[in-house]
Amino acid sequence: MRYILRRIASAIPLLFGLVTVTFIIVHLAPGDPTALFIDRDADPSYAQNLKTALGLDQPLHIQYFRWLKQVATGDFGFSFTKNAPVSDLLAEAVPRTLLLSGSALAVNFLMGIAIGIFTALRRGTRFDRWVNTIALFMYSMPEFWLGLMLIFAFSLAIPIFPASGCKSPLAEYLPWYEYILDVLQHLVLPVVVLGVASAAATARYVRGSMLDVIQQDYIRTARAKGLGEISVIGKHALRNALIPVVTLFGLSFPFLLGGAVIVETVFAWPGMGKMTVDAIFTRDYPMIIATTLVSGTMVIAGNLLADILYALIDPRIRLGGEG
């Protein structure tokens, strides 16, 4: 328990650093966000007024502290370009991204672990080699390109899956089960890119970890005791083999979000990633800071989660861990 608390406490300065670094980067950059919605006709005083209205004319440190205070109260400011509170926009986008990255994560680990175990047990077979090769290729493939190829194959050439968006236009009017199916259909291609591609990498990892375990003495002992193969693998080997996978699970969080930026852009999935890209291009400062903060928090939370799970599974960490 102490260990967990300590880990949580150490995450707070990290968050703080994250916010500060983002704020500094964004405000150091050239480019004037007011230019977008002032007509070129407007005289300079209009721009000035707008800056005042948006608080952009105040010294940086004042803007910074004002913003910190707002964040602490759950207010991320107002998006200049979308004319809406950032927190509203986030509230719309975050669940969609979570749906996408959550499904991808599930596919990634379910598939990855299954294939990993399977290949470890059948190591050296043709199947094992194939999986290894595919994993290598998947790992080396640009996500956006895979996305485009899937769109070409399954949306344009053989139109079975939609190429963009997270649901059909009129999906709300459908009965709930059809609505869910519709969303699932939209999920397929992005999840394949995000999840299946990384499942290959996970499988490789699980396979290695499994092989390590299988060669350990206690497995040999278990076998020698005459336990059935299923029991040996299922009860003894698997549990130990999956411990490092837990770390991988936590560390996958940032990957899925980082990957989601590209995938959401390719598939026009209206989540955080796409919103961030839009915000970056339009210099929507509060939006950029907020999305970075949220995703950074997820990264930190992911790491924290991995550490905690690890500690729960493997007591050695709790006892000997010095940080």
Added chain:
Amino acid sequence: MNLRVPMTLVVFALLAFAFHSCGKSGGGLENTAIVALSADVENFNPILTTSTVSSEVQYCLYPQMFDLTFDLARGRLIYKPGLVKRWEMLDSGRAIKLVLRRDVRWENGLIVSPQDVKFTYELLGDPSVASPQKHYVDDMIFTNGKFDLDKSIEILDDSTMLFHFRRGHPNQLFYLTIPPLPKYVFKDIEPRSIRQHPANLKPLSGGPYRFERWTRHQEIVFASNPKCTYPGPAILDGVIFRIITEPQTRLMELKKGTIDLMWPVQPEDVDDLKESYREIRLETLPPRQYEYIAWANIDFQEYRKSGGKTIRPHRLFGETRVRQALTYAIDRKSILDAKLGKYGELAVGDISPMFRWAINTNLRPYPYSPEQARSLLRQAGWQDTDGDGVLDRNGVKFEFSLLYNVGNARRAYAATVIQENLKQVGIVVHLVPLEATVLYEKMNTKDYDAVLAGYNVSLSIDPADRWGSIDNPFNSAGFQNDRVKELINLGMNAIDEEKAAYYWKELQAILHQEQPFTFMYWIKDIVGVNRRLKQTNISTLGVLEGIGKWKIGDPRSSYSMD
């Protein structure tokens, strides 16, 4: 073993549902039109929006001041009574008396009153609102450099109001076309925080549709507004706008029949649509937008530094023959052929071919002639004296950056062609694609040598923006010509079109000779409409202008009409 059959059935059933949901079969949507928008709207407040998409959607929500039509045969805007029942020009056009209808109501039953109209102009003219449409008050009365609301707009009684202008010209009516906002909704908010007002996102309607729902970057849902008294509730049950930014996806949805209307259709897709999709009708809009390269005619940097005192020709583009040479050197026809085909025409000047009466038909677009360009440049003293393939003069290389905005495939294409064409005559062009924000900022401060951009022309001719004072933000070339200024004044104040046309034609001839811009081409937008949608009445004014009167028919019956 016994489970296998039911399982298979379940899987098939699931798949069937999945594919079924692709189609449009939901209940109660038969009488709803689905329109694809190429971008999300900014908000629903006409005085705070800049994009074309936003203003198109506003046709659903606001009563229009006039019933406008654009007479293509004569090339002029025609005003018919709308919310304004009658109007009268007084004091040789320096004042206009409007009589509003008394029976036009907002969704909540309140009457659309002169107070609403005046309030709208109050916001427009308030600097702290920073409205992008503030030029609508430019010709009204100003006191001490500030817009004077009460002197500009008088409310005579509950249906009559009087507008005052600084000068009279026949086009003043145009500046009264902005739709009114409900004062009742906005009156309590401080003007400077109007952008944060929730009603911008959830508007009170006074038009044929009422707002139901807006999911950002996805869809906007409007339903017919039964309380609408003018122009009356929409015939459709509702309209759904889907925001689809990818041109490919938009087209695909139109082909699938999951959207009823979209624009712009890319010219390269037209043949396929015509051949294989007979249920889709294509409508071409008149050329209202053109693209151009603005050359910095004067040294903007010097001009800025001296606070507008030093006007020195630009080191490269300061000379007429150099600018002519640039136009000769750019193969505009090849860009037109590749990207627009017959949905575009080479531009001669910046008066739209729509305004037939004003066009100087004696002028021909510059042909593509690198030889001509080279000889003009040589005359101007630009030669390759050092053998590096790049022209130079007095040790200065002919080298510059061309700015344009990212995200427009045609412009990126044009920029690449321009770069390649100019390389052939020994000019080095650095392409600088910029985000819209950054580009606008640079255009605002005139911080560039050359910029490739596009412009949507207004429905009335007003060249003062472009060719008047250097300080005018739209005078992107820093063009300075006394005769042109004179002509603008004469043209704007001319009593009739014939007189005005005389001045506009001379103006075009001067611009053609001077080439402050290289005018690229006029663009005709193509609208793709599913034939089940009737009475769309798409016009120059806007694609959605007649959306209140749209009707949905039986798709099958329409084939025979073909």
Added chain:
Amino acid sequence: MSALRHLRIHPGDVVPGLRHFRNGQYRAGCVYLALFLLSIAVLAGNAGKIVNGIASLLLTAWLLIVEPEAAKIVFSLEVLEFWIAAVYAVVLPFLIAGISAWSASSAAGERDGEGMSTWEISYQRFRNDPVARGGTLFLFVLYNIAILAPLVTPYNPNTFQDGLTTQFRPPFTRLTALVLREPRIHTVPFAPERAKGTHGDLLKSLVRINTALVEDPTRRLIFVDAFHVEGSNVVATQRTELLRVPIAQLVSTDPKEFATTRLFVLGTDSYGRDILSRMVFGSRISLSIGCIAVFLSITLGTFIGLTAGYFGRFIDSISMRTVDILLAFPSLFLILITVSLFDTMTVPRIFLVVLVLGFTSWMGVARLVRGEVLALKGQEFILAAHAAGLSHFRIIFRHILPNVMTPVIVNATLRIGGMILVEAALSFLNLGVQPPTASWGNIIYEGKDYLAAAWWISTFPGLAIVATVVCFNLIGDGLRDAFDPRLRRM
């Protein structure tokens, strides 16, 4: 006797690969022989250009000595590309011969592992890994093609003409072209003002050579869909347009001679540019950015990791907290934000991208190095060095750094692939190198709007990325296995 035998030059030694055959390594022999023959083919096929290129280089060098001002003016990047390609084309056969000879002799002298240094053992192990060897071969070819790009590409990657006929052509399209007597657009004439100087003739001939070097031969062609002769004119069609070319302007009056065909192996893009040529030139960006950025990141990471690990205390905690914070950013977010926000017109985007990639990816290396240093610090030889009173500088550079480098290099190889992917992603978001310069990501970006109509634009560069990254990963795996047997693949 045996020493004498080594001195004698066997006729087979001159041609690479033959010695491998003698040693019984047929596959390796074939590879070296093929590479050698290819390089000779490049040399022979471009003899004119290579001679011109080298002449241009020598003349410029001479001019640089006698009249530096003039040399500076004549210099252009396009010509520099040719210099590099020409010189490299000449060197390449020797390079291949050298590698072949070295490989053959080291294979012949392969020992059992006794008396070998760890490096030798690792090298031996790496050599015996067929997969890693294949990857190395592939990348070797790829890098050579990139360097020789101006000589081996069929078309200029950036020029285009006759858009109506050439755009959106699928792979393996053969287009008809009319051959003109003179290029359609002459290169800008040289107005030899400076040529009046003392070395005027020299300058003039240099410019002539350079002009010939960079001249685009397709400028003498008109691509058409079809044509027929009508009196003294050739009437040709380009999709919707009709074109009349006087026969007098063509190289010959005989249709067999004035018309030719040109092949576009991987098709053309929306402008009508050859995809293959663009990919070859684009490979330079993708291949170099990955390596340079990784070099930056390992330099920075090693430096920070070393100082943090070696000096410890607050230097350690400050740098490691910074690392923690930066690692908390989803990496792509950080890269996107910095690239897009710091993008100004003054710095070419390519430098910005390299810098940002380098400066946002050093954290992992720093952690790795720090860990290694901490482990090393307690070891006897370091303690001994301290006791001997050696300076920190000397300890770090002579004793610690060499021991840290192995994992860093292995790590770096594995990172290059990732970098190439990130660069491609940036280009795909239109934040990479600027047009018309091609890079793989940027060709995919340009093709994405035409997926349905022209799938080949986006497809092939993607395949190239996959192949390259796979090879880097294979080599990385191979290196890791070779240097660190503990991590050997099962």
